[in-house]
Amino acid sequence: MPAAGSDPSSSDGSPVSTNDAVLRVEVLSVVFQVRTPPSVDGSDVHPALCVLLSRTDTEPGRWSLPGGDVAGDERLSVIARRLVADTMDVRDIAHLEQLSVFSDPERVPGVRTIASTYMGLVRSDSPVTLPEGAAWFAVEALPPVAFDHAEIIDTARHRLAAKLSYTNIAFALAPKQFPMSELSEIYCAALGYPVDTTNLLRILSRRAVVVSTGTVGKTGRSGGRPPALYAFADNELRVTDEFATLRPPM
Numbered sequence: 001m002p003a004a005g006s007d008p009s010s011s012d013g014s015p016v017s018t019n020d021a022v023l024r025v026e027v028l029s030v031v032f033q034v035r036t037p038p039s040v041d042g043s044d045v046h047p048a049l050c051v052l053l054s055r056t057d058t059e060p061g062r063w064s065l066p067g068g069d070v071a072g073d074e075r076l077s078v079i080a081r082r083l084v085a086d087t088m089d090v091r092d093i094a095h096l097e098q099l100s101v102f103s104d105p106e107r108v109p110g111v112r113t114i115a116s117t118y119m120g121l122v123r124s125d126s127p128v129t130l131p132e133g134a135a136w137f138a139v140e141a142l143p144p145v146a147f148d149h150a151e152i153i154d155t156a157r158h159r160l161a162a163k164l165s166y167t168n169i170a171f172a173l174a175p176k177q178f179p180m181s182e183l184s185e186i187y188c189a190a191l192g193y194p195v196d197t198t199n200l201l202r203i204l205s206r207r208a209v210v211v212s213t214g215t216v217g218k219t220g221r222s223g224g225r226p227p228a229l230y231a232f233a234d235n236e237l238r239v240t241d242e243f244a245t246l247r248p249p250m
Helices: 076-088 149-166 180-191 197-206
Strands: 016-018 021-035 048-055 067-069 095-102 112-122 134-138 210-216 228-232
Touching (some): 021 076, 048 076, 048 180, 076 112, 095 149, 149 180
Parallel strands (some): 021 112
Antiparallel strands (some): 016 021, 021 067, 095 112, 210 228
16 A cells, blocks of 8 residues: 555556555646637637647547646656647647646546646747647537546636736736737636726736837738737746736626
8 A cells, every 4th residue: 555645656657556446647738728710701700718629539529638647757747748748749838737636436437537637828829730639629619528628627717717817827828929909808718708908908017917018019900000019027927916806897
């Protein structure tokens, strides 16, 4: 019997016996990117919060989060990044954090499987070429997914929305430089409701989250003055106002 707190998985990631019961440990990652889906009829489309999924062999016709068994002596966060890179060829994760542990005995049929889950964020301008069998899906229009992966995605989405209120976590979703209108669209996609650009700039400037770059971007299709460009002051997560809340419009 392993000592308390020891890793219940074997060195090669195969299920092991603990107290006469077989237990498997896996790492799953919810990887988000704000993407603009292609227009099917030529009309304007808005950016959407999308999650990375792949077809699964264990449940035909369903999609699953990237992940795999715990193996070797790597930290779980290292395993999470490696599995996303190896299986999805996504290597530019700007932020990764542990999400939660899902341990319902019935979450996966057969061998009891505990999932240690992570949330990863990819910048909206980060180029991603996915392998066959992988795709981005808007969280509002998920395909049939395996096991409890819909619950895991929902948990990650709520975590992200909450952290947008009191941290600078949007640095991991936004480009290096951006007009505020683009940043407000990213907030809108992640939060699920409209965000006023002027109010967002006022709040984030007061908290020293975004700073002006002193440069301007390209003029939009409607013409007018080129927009001022901004950037995040930090590229690492920090709490900006622990009591803040971004509320949906009444």
